[in-house]
Amino acid sequence: xxxxxxxxxxxxxxxxxxxxxxxxxxxxxxxxxxxxxxxxxxxxxxxxxxxxxxxxxxxxxxxxxxxxxxxxxxxxxxxxxxxxxxxxxxxxxxxxxxxxxxxxxxxxxxxxxxxxx
Numbered sequence: 001x002x003x004x005x006x007x008x009x010x011x012x013x014x015x016x017x018x019x020x021x022x023x024x025x026x027x028x029x030x031x032x033x034x035x036x037x038x039x040x041x042x043x044x045x046x047x048x049x050x051x052x053x054x055x056x057x058x059x060x061x062x063x064x065x066x067x068x069x070x071x072x073x074x075x076x077x078x079x080x081x082x083x084x085x086x087x088x089x090x091x092x093x094x095x096x097x098x099x100x101x102x103x104x105x106x107x108x109x110x111x112x113x114x115x116x117x
Contacts, residue, residue, distance in 0.1 A: 013028055013029070014028065014029045015027070015028060015029075016028065016029050016064070017063040017064070018063075018064045019063065019064065019065045020068050020069075020070045020074075021067060021070040023073075023074075025070075025073065025074070025077055027077060027080075031080055032047060032080070034080075035080040038083060039107060039108055041107050041110070042106055042107035043105070043107050044106065044107075045107075050064070068105075069102075071094075072094070075094065075099070075102075076102060076106055076108070078091075079108065079112070086112040
């Protein structure tokens with residue numbers, strides 16, 4: 001089946017549910033697709049691939065489970081939504097070591113930590 005520009009746009013605006021350590025987050029598929037392009041070495045590139053396979057198996061229902069600290073993931077998701085936040089350094093209330101480890105886990109450390117150092 002050939003996809004139209006309208007169906008691709010609709011697909012990119014679809015809401016994706018991410019269960020991060022028991023806390024549910026919602027974002028658009030577009031946010032994840034854009035982050036995979038902006039951070040090609042990140043774990044989000046792998047998530048996009050996983051989502052596409054899962055979508056085919058579950059007929060469009062997109063829900064991902066990630067075994068991570070939801071408080072840290074909240075800040076990672078915000079960073080994906082607003083990449084310029086990388087310039088702000090460690091989010092308030094977080095230990096710099098924990099933030100650095102989370103950025104490294106997601107493969108975002110090269111782009112984000114160079115700003116902070």
